[in-house]
Amino acid sequence: MDWQRLPKQNFVGQFFRRIREVRPGSMPDVVMIGGGVIGLSLAYELAGQGVQCAVLDQSAIGQESSWAGAGILPPGDSAHAATPEARLRAASHSLWPQWSERLLSETGIDNGYRRCGGLEVRLQGPPDELDAEIARWRDEGVEAVPLSWREAWFCEPGLAPGLTAAYRLPQMGQVRNPRHLKALIAACTQRGVTLLPGNPAWGFERSGERILAVQTTTGKIAAGQFVVTSGAWSGRLLAQAGCPVAIRPLRGQIVLFAAEPCPLKQVINVGPRYLVPRGDGRVLVGATEEDAGFDKRTTAGGIGGLIAFGLELCPALAAATVERTWAGLRPQSADGLPYLGLVPQTENLFVATGHFRAGLQLSPITAVTLAQRLTGRPTTVPLEPYAVDRHPQPLEFPEITIQGSN
Numbered sequence: 001m002d003w004q005r006l007p008k009q010n011f012v013g014q015f016f017r018r019i020r021e022v023r024p025g026s027m028p029d030v031v032m033i034g035g036g037v038i039g040l041s042l043a044y045e046l047a048g049q050g051v052q053c054a055v056l057d058q059s060a061i062g063q064e065s066s067w068a069g070a071g072i073l074p075p076g077d078s079a080h081a082a083t084p085e086a087r088l089r090a091a092s093h094s095l096w097p098q099w100s101e102r103l104l105s106e107t108g109i110d111n112g113y114r115r116c117g118g119l120e121v122r123l124q125g126p127p128d129e130l131d132a133e134i135a136r137w138r139d140e141g142v143e144a145v146p147l148s149w150r151e152a153w154f155c156e157p158g159l160a161p162g163l164t165a166a167y168r169l170p171q172m173g174q175v176r177n178p179r180h181l182k183a184l185i186a187a188c189t190q191r192g193v194t195l196l197p198g199n200p201a202w203g204f205e206r207s208g209e210r211i212l213a214v215q216t217t218t219g220k221i222a223a224g225q226f227v228v229t230s231g232a233w234s235g236r237l238l239a240q241a242g243c244p245v246a247i248r249p250l251r252g253q254i255v256l257f258a259a260e261p262c263p264l265k266q267v268i269n270v271g272p273r274y275l276v277p278r279g280d281g282r283v284l285v286g287a288t289e290e291d292a293g294f295d296k297r298t299t300a301g302g303i304g305g306l307i308a309f310g311l312e313l314c315p316a317l318a319a320a321t322v323e324r325t326w327a328g329l330r331p332q333s334a335d336g337l338p339y340l341g342l343v344p345q346t347e348n349l350f351v352a353t354g355h356f357r358a359g360l361q362l363s364p365i366t367a368v369t370l371a372q373r374l375t376g377r378p379t380t381v382p383l384e385p386y387a388v389d390r391h392p393q394p395l396e397f398p399e400i401t402i403q404g405s406n
């Protein structure tokens with residue numbers, strides 16, 4: 001059968017009608033376990049194809065890592081992307097404008113998505129320090145413009161003078177996470193997705209390789225298919241299904257400044273740390289990387305280090321007020337790539353987790369490809385590099401580079 005030529009809506013409808021015939025009643029076709037950006041985006045995509053979805057969460061929907069993130073959306077180009085990371089990033093990059101427009105037209109909520117551009121800069125080091133990075137972007141087909149410090153300063157006069165190296169990525173984007181989540185929740189509700197906050201899942205009821213129900217502290221929920229979208233908590237739940245996936249929570253702290261006028265226009269990156277100006281005078285400064293278990297508190301060292309970093313890079317922030325600080329738990333896999341696909345030794349348990357520092361940027365393509373996989377269609381991006389069993393031996397987690405105290 002030529003899957004590509006089948007009308008999408010019809011095919012998906014038929015696929016789930018067949019499942020409902022053997023599984024009558026009002027149970028959902030698919031349950032997402034975890035209501036962060038990944039679970040919500042997947043439910044939104046599936047529901048748009050007529051699939052009955054439920055999203056359950058152990059606490060409130062959309063309040064964990066996905067809320068806490070900075071919303072930086074780096075560019076990519078599918079025609080040239082050569083690595084598994086670049087292929088997902090590029091495919092997602094092209095989906096962001098249409099997803100944002102669609103969410104706006106369906107819900108009236110503007111998620112703040114915009115192609116604001118970004119600078120990568122260094123305050124010290126040799127002038128050629130960023131040349132290899134610029135070459136990598138260009139190999140990927142992404143526009144990267146080398147800048148002298150004067151040119152960088154002309155682009156962003158709020159930056160400290162005397163940068164030693166800089167380049168610009170005009171296609172860099174950003175989204176305002178809380179607004180995007182609000183839009184997804186509203187759109188899911190409109191598309192008939194059942195949202196079940198306050199439902200911690202702790203295990204599965206199964207018959208051989210078939211998962212019959214997810215067990216939660218408030219009862220069990222039966223469905224045709226299940227997807228673990230539990231972010232940093234996914235390892236615990238997958239272990240219950242006999243699938244030892246190494247995912248750890250990596251804490252990231254953020255400081256939110258309110259500045260009037262806003263001293264920056266673009267995202268400013270210094271390696272893994274950054275300043276993200278929103279359109280309304282707010283500037284996010286992030287982020288730490290800390291192995292602190294499931295502790296989401298901020299620390300004096302973490303917040304102090306970020307404030308010092310922000311002021312060194314953008315002295316004009318000295319006059320800004322510190323509006324808020326917070327921390328979130330990134331779901332880190334040992335190789336930094338997400339896990340996407342079927343859990344081995346099961347026929348209907350899937351996983352979409354481990355997006356680490358890129359869960360916002362990769363959420364549209366994760367939703368699109370997982371929805372294709374769940375409905376038995378070919379995927380836009382081949383999923384083999386993201387398979388749950390891609391490492392024959394467990395990998396070590398990499399060393400943490402940005403501790404909370406610097």
Ligand SMILES: Cc1cc2nc3c(=O)[nH]c(=O)nc-3n(C[C@H](O)[C@H](O)[C@H](O)COP(=O)(O)OP(=O)(O)OC[C@H]3O[C@@H](n4cnc5c(N)ncnc54)[C@H](O)[C@@H]3O)c2cc1C
Pocket residue numbers: 033034035036037038039056057058059060061062063064065066067068069070071072073199200201202229230231232233234237251252253254286287327328329330331352353354355356357358359360361362
């Ligand atoms: C400080 C910081 C900055 C970041 N900046 C960026 C950025 O600029 N760009 C970017 O793309 N990404 C960024 N990220 C990463 C991004 O936020 C994450 O990769 C993404 O949010 C992961 O989404 P998720 O849905 O998998 O996880 P989450 O948002 O954490 O959602 C998982 C959900 O599952 C629920 N859950 C867990 N266990 C269970 C259970 N047993 N039963 C029921 N529910 C359960 C949780 O309550 C939670 O709501 C950042 C993260 C942090 C912390």
